[in-house]
Amino acid sequence: MIVCEGLTKLFGSVTAIQDFSLEIPDGCIFGLLGPNGAGKTTTMRMLSCLIAPSSGMAHIDSYDIRKKEDAQKIRGMIGLLPEVPGLYETLGAYKNLDYYGQLYGVPKQQRQEAIQKTLSNLELWDRRSEPVGGFSKGMKQKIAIARALIHDPKYIFLDEPTASLDPVAAKIVREYILELKRKGNTILINTHNLSEAERICDTVAVVKNRMVKIGNPKQLAKGLFTRTVTITLQSIPPKVLQEIESFALVSDVQVKENQLIVHVRNPKEDNPQILSWLLQQGAKVQFIQEEEHSLEDVYLKLIEEAGQ
Amino acid sequence: MRWRNAWIVMRKDLDEFKKQKFVIGSIIAMPILLGVVLPLATFVPLVTMAPLDQQWDIDGLLEIGSLPDDTAAPWTNQTRTDTSYEAMVFRHTFFKNASLTNCIIESCILENTTILDSTVQNSSLVDSVLLNVTVIRSEGTGLDGKFILAVSSDLAFTRTKPSEIDQVLPMMFNMILMIFIIIPATLPTIIATYSIVGEKNNRSLEPLLATPTTDGELLAGKIFSAFLPSMGATLLAFTLGVVLLDIVLIPKIGYPPLPNLTWILSMVLLAPTACLMSVLACVLVSSKVSDVRAAQQLGGFVVMPVVILMIGVLAGFIFLSPIMIFVFAGLYGGLDLGLFLFVKAIFNREAILTKWS
Numbered sequence: 001m002i003v004c005e006g007l008t009k010l011f012g013s014v015t016a017i018q019d020f021s022l023e024i025p026d027g028c029i030f031g032l033l034g035p036n037g038a039g040k041t042t043t044m045r046m047l048s049c050l051i052a053p054s055s056g057m058a059h060i061d062s063y064d065i066r067k068k069e070d071a072q073k074i075r076g077m078i079g080l081l082p083e084v085p086g087l088y089e090t091l092g093a094y095k096n097l098d099y100y101g102q103l104y105g106v107p108k109q110q111r112q113e114a115i116q117k118t119l120s121n122l123e124l125w126d127r128r129s130e131p132v133g134g135f136s137k138g139m140k141q142k143i144a145i146a147r148a149l150i151h152d153p154k155y156i157f158l159d160e161p162t163a164s165l166d167p168v169a170a171k172i173v174r175e176y177i178l179e180l181k182r183k184g185n186t187i188l189i190n191t192h193n194l195s196e197a198e199r200i201c202d203t204v205a206v207v208k209n210r211m212v213k214i215g216n217p218k219q220l221a222k223g224l225f226t227r228t229v230t231i232t233l234q235s236i237p238p239k240v241l242q243e244i245e246s247f248a249l250v251s252d253v254q255v256k257e258n259q260l261i262v263h264v265r266n267p268k269e270d271n272p273q274i275l276s277w278l279l280q281q282g283a284k285v286q287f288i289q290e291e292e293h294s295l296e297d298v299y300l301k302l303i304e305e306a307g308q
Numbered sequence: 309m310r311w312r313n314a315w316i317v318m319r320k321d322l323d324e325f326k327k328q329k330f331v332i333g334s335i336i337a338m339p340i341l342l343g344v345v346l347p348l349a350t351f352v353p354l355v356t357m358a359p360l361d362q363q364w365d366i367d368g369l370l371e372i373g374s375l376p377d378d379t380a381a382p383w384t385n386q387t388r389t390d391t392s393y394e395a396m397v398f399r400h401t402f403f404k405n406a407s408l409t410n411c412i413i414e415s416c417i418l419e420n421t422t423i424l425d426s427t428v429q430n431s432s433l434v435d436s437v438l439l440n441v442t443v444i445r446s447e448g449t450g451l452d453g454k455f456i457l458a459v460s461s462d463l464a465f466t467r468t469k470p471s472e473i474d475q476v477l478p479m480m481f482n483m484i485l486m487i488f489i490i491i492p493a494t495l496p497t498i499i500a501t502y503s504i505v506g507e508k509n510n511r512s513l514e515p516l517l518a519t520p521t522t523d524g525e526l527l528a529g530k531i532f533s534a535f536l537p538s539m540g541a542t543l544l545a546f547t548l549g550v551v552l553l554d555i556v557l558i559p560k561i562g563y564p565p566l567p568n569l570t571w572i573l574s575m576v577l578l579a580p581t582a583c584l585m586s587v588l589a590c591v592l593v594s595s596k597v598s599d600v601r602a603a604q605q606l607g608g609f610v611v612m613p614v615v616i617l618m619i620g621v622l623a624g625f626i627f628l629s630p631i632m633i634f635v636f637a638g639l640y641g642g643l644d645l646g647l648f649l650f651v652k653a654i655f656n657r658e659a660i661l662t663k664w665s
Contacts, residue, residue: 086511090327
């Protein structure tokens, strides 16, 4: 389990992240969402013991990120994928992975088997000695992900894992992340890809130099927006247009051709009453549907509010 | 400190180094030029053009030399002392404290006499100086044999004073030796300045720092990966230089002058400590700047302690004797230790990751 309490990092007079608290339970995929410079990478680096917090604390399992003697153990438990793959471009894929396997203390045979399996899965085994500098961005990213996992870490920190991948490769990576979760790994992801976060993250935190909001992607939308219902009529009777604004159960009415877009507080209870009122007014209802807010809507609204 | 991790870092760096053909080329070319070509270019003209002491195989030359008519032992019927003679012919004369120039001397005894541009035949020489003298079928002891062309036997040359070459050689060897100290101090600027800042520019430093490797292990690996190629190239040039210089000098001075004790001690003690000092200073610079070019520019200053030594040698203030080698190696070794502790103390992962972007 990862626990942060009041984690703060200042670079001189600049606040990268302030008073950041959260709990990431084991076996969970946790997404950090936020614009550039919001403090996501700084948070990930603090949790990886690469930089020290200015104040606050964080524990990974029972280890304290502030203690020098714990830092080495924490690093050994984490597999980090930074924003840029950072491979040794003149070396082959095998040597890149083998180097990190050795540094993480993976026994030789286990290392060799893991590398062979990984490179075979990536269809790179035959090209294992070619300098990785000649590989595509996506291929490098896959090797970098393999590098982060070479020592079978319990915690996996991924900074924009699918940023440079094509849709097919991104899907493979997403599926792999879900498989890691099923295996019991705890995964922390920094991402700008909101649909990706929505699909794979159990919990997301929107950050903008502080914690803006945390929760399940769907719960966040529900808590943030009133429910929007679109009612499509055969035609809109003039009486409806005149009186709907004063109808107590709806607000922010918009009329778009033969559609009424209304905001309601409690669709389950309010929708039947709205429908019967419309029918009383002589309206012929064709469709009624609730509009779902995407994580992107949630994100943009939260970031806008945080900016204000 | 887990040395295994330092070893892993070093091996990876050497693997990368092996792929850099131009870097390898410059690492080898510089020592060859300075340590082999330059000394040879200095010594070859010296030994081929300058008049040097020569001791010929006199027995071998007897066959081609003409044997004198009078082969009896020298005897004398007159004595000449404390006198100078020029362009004369002497027979059966005893010379003591004399000076003979352009003379033909047959069947004489010469003691403590200086003989210039002359021919000596069937004579006996004791404690004399012979310059450009052809000696035929004679005997002698205690001779200073500069410029002697001897066609004779039983001449025992005793150097009564150092010859010119004997006086010049140690000075020249000292200067050449300085090249072999400068080389290992200079080469790391090519490799070591890249060590940290290169990883940063390559964006490979963050995943590396995220491993359980400690600062000391990482730095030790980086230091050795710059030290080994630098010292390897230096030793290659040293071996080649010594062998070729011996080949050039043996025919002229009769023995292989190199490597002498000073040179061996220099290679074992002084060159490695100077190299290590340079590596450490370069790694220090590399961990503090954000650009490889800046690191290489600043790295140029790290040879200053060695340059100071070189100026001392060239100016004649310092003569690299074995004792001086121990003194400087101890000094450099102390500086190395201090520098390592300093580099380790100021190596700041956070600053490297966050202030270089």
